[in-house]
Amino acid sequence: MIRPALWLCILLLAPGLAGAVEGKLVSPFAAAGIDDHLGKHLPLDAPFTDQHGAAVTLRQYSGKRPMVVVPVYFTCPNVCSAQLANLFMLLAALDYRPGRDYELVAFSFKPEETPADAVAQLNALARRWPELANNPAVHFLVGPEASSAGLARAMGFRYRLDPQLGEYAHTSAIAAVTADGTLARWLYGLGYQASDLRLALTEAGQGKVGSLGDQLLLLCFHYDPRTGAYDNLVIKALQVGGVLTSLLLGGGIAIAVMRERRRATG
Incomplete structure (x- = not known):
């Protein structure tokens, strides 16, 4: 059962809440x-x-x-x-x-x-x-x-x-x-x-x-x-190419290091 005090709060807040919702709907x-x-x-x-x-x-x-x-x-x-x-x-x-x-x-x-x-x-x-x-x-x-x-x-x-x-x-x-x-x-x-x-x-x-x-x-x-603007495809392509090159170089270095470690432990 809802207490009388809670009912009073709901009645007092309801107009403000309705106005806020209404204001949101018609906000310019x-x-x-x-x-x-x-x-x-x-x-x-x-x-x-x-x-x-x-x-x-x-x-x-x-x-x-x-x-x-x-x-x-x-x-x-x-x-x-x-x-x-x-x-x-x-x-x-x-x-x-x-x-x-x-x-x-x-x-x-x-x-x-x-x-x-x-x-x-x-x-x-x-x-x-x-x-x-x-x-x-x-x-x-x-x-x-x-x-x-x-x-x-x-x-x-x-x-x-x-x-x-x-x-x-x-x-x-x-x-x-x-x-x-x-x-x-x-x-x-x-x-x-x-x-x-x-x-x-x-x-x-x-x-x-x-x-x-x-x-x-x-x-x-x-x-x-x-x-609403223009992106430079050349710069983007160069950026993507730079990232791919870095990944390939990083991968090559990692593979070379792993091979050296295997040789050293072999």
Whole structure:
């Protein structure tokens, strides 16, 4: 039989436990992430508005060059500004150029944002990278929730509004998309390198972006979808070869020592 004191404890704790479970189920941070949608075709005809106030779709930027597509929101108080600054810094370090080798599309998944918010973000980036920020192949888009949510969903990009903070929980990542609108690669976080970005654009370019050397370089690297980065196959092969060589040498030495001991005791 349950004692009255124990019943009282259960009754007092039950609302808190239920709230904790309920909070876990609806936690915006638990809902944020990226699903594996590589190879999926993106909705290119969803309506957006660019930083100039013009009605646009992604189809206008597709067809000739791969796209770098970045899900963000321009008034984000946390990581979005750092994410875009990191991207611009790495793009500026490449000899690939927007309009010639790729199109850059950053779209807001916050439906309340306006072209003025996009312009404010671009102006901030223009202080350090004016040539890139003012390039006509750089597009900062806002739009209705149906457009941004549909595009994010097709990309596998999950985010959730935190009603208490009034801000969105989301991950930081950029995507390389082929000219026909197929999601090719994700680069996660802020830790990817210029070499990762170059390889992602080269691969998404499907032979139309980069030199022959860039194409051949892809043979030496393998994209790992779990980490969103490229592993050097040559270095890995050398490492494996080094381990095997060490094992063979160690085994040969052990056999030679055993033979010498047998001779000495024989």
